[in-house]
Amino acid sequence: MPGSAGSFVTGLSCPRCGRVLDHRRPHNLCPCGSPLLVDYDLEAVGAALRKEDLPGRPPTMWRYRELLPVEDPAHEVSRGEGLTPLVPLPELGRRIGLPALVVKDEGLNPTGTFKARGAACGVSRAAELGITDVALATAGNRVIEERAAERGWFDVSTLKEPYRIEGKKTLGLELAEQFGWLWPDAIVYPAGGGVGLIGIWRAVEQLRGLGWLFQSDTPRLIVTQAEGCAPLVEAFDRGRDESEPWPDARTVAAGLRVPKARGDFLVLEAVRRSGGTAVAVSDQAILEAMAELGGAGLSAAPEGAATLAAARVLRDRGDLGASDRVVLINTGAATKYPGAVASATAVP
Ligand SMILES: *Cc1c(COP(=O)(O)O)cnc(C)c1O
Ligand SMILES: [Zn+2]
Numbered sequence: 001m002p003g004s005a006g007s008f009v010t011g012l013s014c015p016r017c018g019r020v021l022d023h024r025r026p027h028n029l030c031p032c033g034s035p036l037l038v039d040y041d042l043e044a045v046g047a048a049l050r051k052e053d054l055p056g057r058p059p060t061m062w063r064y065r066e067l068l069p070v071e072d073p074a075h076e077v078s079r080g081e082g083l084t085p086l087v088p089l090p091e092l093g094r095r096i097g098l099p100a101l102v103v104k105d106e107g108l109n110p111t112g113t114f115k116a117r118g119a120a121c122g123v124s125r126a127a128e129l130g131i132t133d134v135a136l137a138t139a140g141n142r143v144i145e146e147r148a149a150e151r152g153w154f155d156v157s158t159l160k161e162p163y164r165i166e167g168k169k170t171l172g173l174e175l176a177e178q179f180g181w182l183w184p185d186a187i188v189y190p191a192g193g194g195v196g197l198i199g200i201w202r203a204v205e206q207l208r209g210l211g212w213l214f215q216s217d218t219p220r221l222i223v224t225q226a227e228g229c230a231p232l233v234e235a236f237d238r239g240r241d242e243s244e245p246w247p248d249a250r251t252v253a254a255g256l257r258v259p260k261a262r263g264d265f266l267v268l269e270a271v272r273r274s275g276g277t278a279v280a281v282s283d284q285a286i287l288e289a290m291a292e293l294g295g296a297g298l299s300a301a302p303e304g305a306a307t308l309a310a311a312r313v314l315r316d317r318g319d320l321g322a323s324d325r326v327v328l329i330n331t332g333a334a335t336k337y338p339g340a341v342a343s344a345t346a347v348p
Pocket of ligand 1: 304
């Protein structure tokens with residue numbers, strides 16, 4: 001690290017208008033309304049850290065400290081997020097024609113979902129910047145925006161501050177490390193706001209900059225959404241750069257119920273540049289997939305289960321091949337949804 005405390009962050013930049021902002025001050029959105037991205041001096045990171053150093057580090061997302069924005073490790077607010085297992089599912093995989101199917105089990109994060117990664121990073125950096133009160137909206141709690149403005153809380157909800165993406169980026173860094181610095185062929189991600197997918201793409205780009213991968217290719221990033229709320233899938237299919245607000249959004253997968261994602265243009269760009277695709281699946285297929293994953297010993301929330309339903313469709317339509325190494329991101333554990341567990345187990 002540069003000195004005892006410091007980071008390799010050079011600034012915040014806007015992917016829409018190109019504005020560059022000072023990362024040493026708190027920022028929410030860019031004045032143009034776009035989410036902000038965090039930039040690093042990758043050359044300096046590469047000089048300070050070799051990938052061979054990583055195995056000796058603690059098994060949490062903070063092992064990638066040089067690629068994270070927190071300057072002083074004392075500010076890391078952490079319950080041990082990250083380094084979740086990759087679980088091979090050969091039997092289930094063979095059943096759907098994808099024998100090299102693997103699940104990244106994010107349900108094993110301390111909070112039961114991969115949200116923990118973004119939250120840990122966002123809250124740590126907020127604390128470091130001297131912010132004492134943060135407001136974090138959950139789905140269905142849109143009142144936060146007003147309240148935060150009124151009371152001076154710092155709004156850390158989805159993409160409204162730059163650092164949660166960085167936390168979710170560690171998901172991509174881990175996949176690269178766990179696959180021995182060779183990308184899998186495809187990563188299937190259940191997108192709500194798409195923060196995780198944007199984060200994985202940041203990892204792909206930054207690791208390419210560091211030259212750590214044995215091949216300079218990229219995994220195909222595949223977005224899945226529920227048929228009852230699929231603005232990103234529709235925009236992808238129509239060749240659009242942005243999505244249209246989805247009217248009357250409904251799905252059992254609450255984390256996917258995002259009618260218009262603020263970072264939609266970033267998600268669509270990442271999917272296209274990675275050679276990926278997008279697919280919508282029904283709630284029925286999601287609940288069946290939940291039960292199927294349960295049968296294979298995995299606790300999957302409906303969002304995570306959507307990736308299995310998607311993989312099946314993609315295999316059928318030829319977007320995934322029998323030899324592809326496919327990673328499903330199980331973004332959360334079934335315990336987040338006691339009701340859905342009951343309906344999933346009621347599926348014949
Ligand atoms: C929030 C959430 C998602 C969607 O994440 P985004 O980063 O908004 O795309 C997926 N799965 C679960 C379990 C979630 O909680
Ligand atoms: Zn801007």
